Amino acid sequence: MTHVANGQWTASAMMWEPVKALEQSFIRTKQKGYKGFHDMMDIRTNSSNNTVYADAEGNIAYFHGNFVPKRDVQFNYAEPVDGSNPKTDWQGLHTVDENILVLNPENGWIQNCNSTPYTSALGFSPKKEDYPYYMSRDQENFRGVHAIELLKDRKGYTIDSLIQLAHDPFLPAFQALIPGLVKAYNSHDDKNPKLKEPISILKNWDYTTGENQVAMTLAHYYGTAMGKRAKHPEGISDMERMTYFGTHTEESLKIFEEVIEDLTADFGTWKIPWGKVNRYQRTTGDIVQHFNDSKPSIPIGFASGRWGALAAYGARYTTEGAKKKSTEHVEIVL
Numbered sequence: 001m002t003h004v005a006n007g008q009w010t011a012s013a014m015m016w017e018p019v020k021a022l023e024q025s026f027i028r029t030k031q032k033g034y035k036g037f038h039d040m041m042d043i044r045t046n047s048s049n050n051t052v053y054a055d056a057e058g059n060i061a062y063f064h065g066n067f068v069p070k071r072d073v074q075f076n077y078a079e080p081v082d083g084s085n086p087k088t089d090w091q092g093l094h095t096v097d098e099n100i101l102v103l104n105p106e107n108g109w110i111q112n113c114n115s116t117p118y119t120s121a122l123g124f125s126p127k128k129e130d131y132p133y134y135m136s137r138d139q140e141n142f143r144g145v146h147a148i149e150l151l152k153d154r155k156g157y158t159i160d161s162l163i164q165l166a167h168d169p170f171l172p173a174f175q176a177l178i179p180g181l182v183k184a185y186n187s188h189d190d191k192n193p194k195l196k197e198p199i200s201i202l203k204n205w206d207y208t209t210g211e212n213q214v215a216m217t218l219a220h221y222y223g224t225a226m227g228k229r230a231k232h233p234e235g236i237s238d239m240e241r242m243t244y245f246g247t248h249t250e251e252s253l254k255i256f257e258e259v260i261e262d263l264t265a266d267f268g269t270w271k272i273p274w275g276k277v278n279r280y281q282r283t284t285g286d287i288v289q290h291f292n293d294s295k296p297s298i299p300i301g302f303a304s305g306r307w308g309a310l311a312a313y314g315a316r317y318t319t320e321g322a323k324k325k326s327t328e329h330v331e332i333v334l
Helices: 018-028 034-041 142-151 159-166 172-186 193-203 214-229 238-247 252-267
Strands: 003-005 008-010 051-054 060-064 100-103 311-316 326-332
Touching: 018 034, 034 051, 034 060, 142 172, 142 238, 172 193, 172 214, 172 238, 172 252, 193 214, 193 252, 214 238, 214 252
Parallel strands: none
Antiparallel strands: 003 008, 051 060, 060 100, 311 326
16 A cells, blocks of 8 residues: 555555566677567566667667556556556556557657657657557657757758757747737737846847846746646647646736746846856765855756757755755757
8 A cells, every 4th residue: 555545545556577678688788689688678578768869770669668567548657546446457468569669660760758659750759649548648848849840851860960969958948938928018008128138138039048148047047837838628738738838828927927027036137148047066975965155156047848959967055045056967869
């Protein structure tokens, strides 16, 4: 028993094959081709992540998960199910070939941005209707949209050009979000003069991130505030929320004004480049770092994957009272 839900004791089923999982992790490092890699995946004890594969023979593959129990689709496994009913039990495991798998798609590329596998290879992606609903509940995100836009209709990559693509600074979330804010401001005859300059900066922005981008600071704090404070329909993804906020702007000006006030209170000005607030700091060997505004840190021009960044820098406040942002991880997707 793990917890109580609606007055009922609830137990959670999980994979518990630590020895096999360790064996699979080791065997994976010894494979020299697709067949061996595929056979290794059929051990089916990798429960934590998706896997992208490529080899010297030119094969590419995408395995969406690995440990996937068979379930009766009449039940909604997003909610607790009746454990006294044997039909709700797992019915063994799906094989690797039964799981969502992409192998050598005709478009020549695969993208994996922790989004839906059903757009992993554009028109050559797996079809949602071919799989049980529980195979993937992942939703599309701006990162996946960004990757697809960069990869489609392009060929002749070199290592250098691929690295450059992976660091593309464009952030599609703000292309969806910011024009609505600008339009809302311009629709008022009694425009707030305090917002004139920051709105102008956002209006003329190309939606790219960088250390010296004031617009990036404004957009990040505005998007984050909208996600926390603005009303939106229930049950929609983060990408759908940001798109919704781009067209439903009833609260946008009020929240943007609050963002300007908060930035001014924290830093003495709202006109602050992204690299001044988005920082990397490691001053001790501690596993858990506590950011300190007064100690040395370095500027980071990357942005969150939430906004569609491929070279994504995940940052959060780690110390009460700290104004600048320190990172937990840096993730780059090629």
